[in-house]
Amino acid sequence: MFNLLTAEKIKLLRSKKVWIVLGLFVIIPIYQALESKSSSLKQVLETVVNGATGILMMEKNGFAILLIVSAFISFFIGEEFQNGTIRNVLSLGRSRTQYYLTKLAVASLLAVVGILIMTALGIVTYTSLHGFGEVAGIHDYFSYAFKAFGTLLLLILANVSIYVMISFQSKSSAVSLIWSFLYTIATGFGAGIFLQTEHFKFITFWFTEAFLFYSDFANPAEISLYPRMVLVSLLTIVISSTIGILLFKRTDIK
Amino acid sequence: MPETILKATNISKKYGKHNALHKVSIEIKRGMIYGLIGENGAGKSTFMRTVMGLITIDEGEIELFGETGITGLQRARRKMGQSIETPALYPDLTARENLRVQAANGGVSEREIDSLLRLMNLSHTGKKRTKNFSLGMRQRLAIACALVTNPEFLILDEPTNGLDPSGIVEMREIIQRLVTERGMTVLLSSHLLDELSQVATHYGILHDGKLIKELSQDELTNETRQYIELETSEVQTAVVVLNELGIRDYEVINGMEINIFERLDDVALINRSLVLAGVNVMRIGASRQKLEDYFLQLTEGSRHV
Incomplete structure (x- = not known):
């Protein structure tokens, strides 16, 4: 797998898409901070109001992050099928599980790097404009920040895992883009529909987007939900990767 | 007795009700240039893909370098190189970078890259991205990629497809050099017997997914009276x-x-x-x-x- 990761490194360093994605992760927090300069911010509405709440940049930009990451993954994996370059690897006797896990690892790594950049820049820019401040009701900030960041990151990585599965099944950048977008919309915004019902309400919170879009991570009352979010994220990663690998092993490569 | 490189026995593959391959058996020994000929859709690419492990087979057995089974075949495939149908390259990378990627995939060093670029007459391409290469250059680079892992067995699917007459001659010379200079065994396909006859030592004729005839160069000469x-x-x-x-x-x-x-x-x-x-x-x-x-x-x- 180390060999495959080395090959990915050569490709990624020359990939414009990687730099575009990282560029977006740089621009978004700076733009949002500058936009917030002249207004008085309310935490419930804006999520990030100062340097301390900058740790929640992932919550504030959940939808944007998912769209950016899903688009990158669709191209990153879809093009291997479209260019036929996947044949070069698999015909060398590399196991499909290794290949799948390499792609998952690289996609996750890029998402983590992007999110770290976005969060760090969010904290710095909001601190410089609004001061570091505090998260209301939180006494041990570092413990809170670690838990909130870790939980949000896992929620995003669970989606990365789903997008990787979709891309391996779609075998085309365009088709993968469409399905990933539909999945994000359906499980994110569609979850609101289930929330309105009494009997199906529980289904909502088995989808990671529901937590991303409908939870307030700065609300001390919701911190107790973090373990459940972590569980759902880990289950999503394990189940989607297992299904993805099993299906990929049965896929004929044209 | 030369070593058997590939032994495919009764390979069958169905797509829906269509028999892409029906009980195809082929044996290729070391040093052969085995030409697989058939019309478009005869099953040539499907057969090559089964050998490379890119598609699953419904029936039959594949033995490579004496190895069988999933793990054995995976090990054996490290001694193979391929270029199937269109050249599979990264369009935004240079020729050298494409070779570096494939060397990394195969877990081999990059020291062969310069000599391969020279062998394929691609040394001059420098920073030019492969998306700006001509088809002939891309075909040559795809073969260089197949060679970077030092394979003993090379699979080339329609390597002269889309090439002009001088490109076809050049490709033929490259294949012959690989066999004589590097002692490779080659399986290549074409839908033109005339073209294959100028390079292959043995032939297998596929039609509608069935192997209808196998013959050597001498037998072909006798048959074409x-x-x-x-x-x-x-x-x-x-x-x-x-x-x-x-x-x-x-x-x-x-x-x-x-x-x-x-x-x-x-x-x-x-x-x-x-x-x-x-x-x-x-x-x-x-x-x-x-x-x-x-x-x-x-x-x-x-x-x-």
């Missing part, structure tokens, strides 16, 4: 003259042509006899049955079985 081609406006009189000369193995093609399959050294005698009998000989000379005609004869024959 030589004959005397005679063109005349008086076919009936010419036939009488041929009968008088004791010639029985001939074929009247149309109202103007006769192909004579015996007494190939007697062209002058036949010509003189025809002229003396008042036959207007428009053209006469030794010829060889065209390979494409032979191929069509085989595939048409199998269609009527």
